[in-house]
Amino acid sequence: MNLKKAIEKRRSIRLFRKKEVSEKILRHCIDQARYAPSANNKQPLEYLIVNNKKKDELFRCLTFGGEIDNKEGRPSAYIVVLDKNDKDIDVGLAVQNIVLTAFSQKLGSCILGAIDREKIRDLFNIPSNLKIKLVIALGYPAEKPVIEETEGPLEYKRKNGVLIVPKRKLKDIIRYEK
Numbered sequence: 001m002n003l004k005k006a007i008e009k010r011r012s013i014r015l016f017r018k019k020e021v022s023e024k025i026l027r028h029c030i031d032q033a034r035y036a037p038s039a040n041n042k043q044p045l046e047y048l049i050v051n052n053k054k055k056d057e058l059f060r061c062l063t064f065g066g067e068i069d070n071k072e073g074r075p076s077a078y079i080v081v082l083d084k085n086d087k088d089i090d091v092g093l094a095v096q097n098i099v100l101t102a103f104s105q106k107l108g109s110c111i112l113g114a115i116d117r118e119k120i121r122d123l124f125n126i127p128s129n130l131k132i133k134l135v136i137a138l139g140y141p142a143e144k145p146v147i148e149e150t151e152g153p154l155e156y157k158r159k160n161g162v163l164i165v166p167k168r169k170l171k172d173i174i175r176y177e178k
């Protein structure tokens with residue numbers, strides 16, 4: 001898949017089909033994260049794959065936006081992003097590699113920062129030296145969000161069941177020196 005298409009067409013997906021994601025694809029996504037830039041090349045990130053019976057418990061630690069009733073259509077798998085080094089900002093770069101790779105494999109994903117980190121730590125016995133940064137929900141998409149170029153407001157919302165995702169216009173984000 002070409003990079004332009006992947007960047008432009010990837011949307012956060014919050015409704016998924018009931019189809020498992022293979023361990024091979026999950027490992028591939030994490031493998032691609034290894035190639036991301038890393039400050040001082042410290043590579044502090046590690047990843048926990050969750051695709052077993054603890055999925056439902058993890059789901060209860062997450063907050064999905066977009067006005068969905070997630071009883072049906074839950075993610076098939078998750079990657080919990082862990083950081084050995086509190087100060088680094090590598091996480092966004094690595095996570096972007098993961099979600100774009102997932103998209104190139106026909107998977108939908110949603111990055112989740114609104115998570116109950118304490119509960120997640122207990123659930124998986126994550127040692128205290130690892131910071132829980134984000135959770136990435138993954139699965140085959142059961143929705144097709146649509147972009148709307150806007151000058152604001154930026155809240156995403158559903159219209160007739162379709163998630164509308166506002167994006168700021170190019171002309172509004174480039175500043176020129178006077």
Ligand SMILES: Cc1cc2nc3c(=O)[nH]c(=O)nc-3n(C[C@H](O)[C@H](O)[C@H](O)COP(=O)(O)O)c2cc1C
Pocket residue numbers: 010011012013014063064065066110111112113114115145156165
């Ligand atoms: C760091 C980060 C944290 C996020 N946390 C959540 C979250 O907790 N719940 C959620 O439903 N979406 C979350 N999102 C997804 C954003 O809402 C989404 O990226 C945004 O609405 C733009 O939509 P798009 O990804 O389809 O372009 C998060 C995204 C990022 C980058």
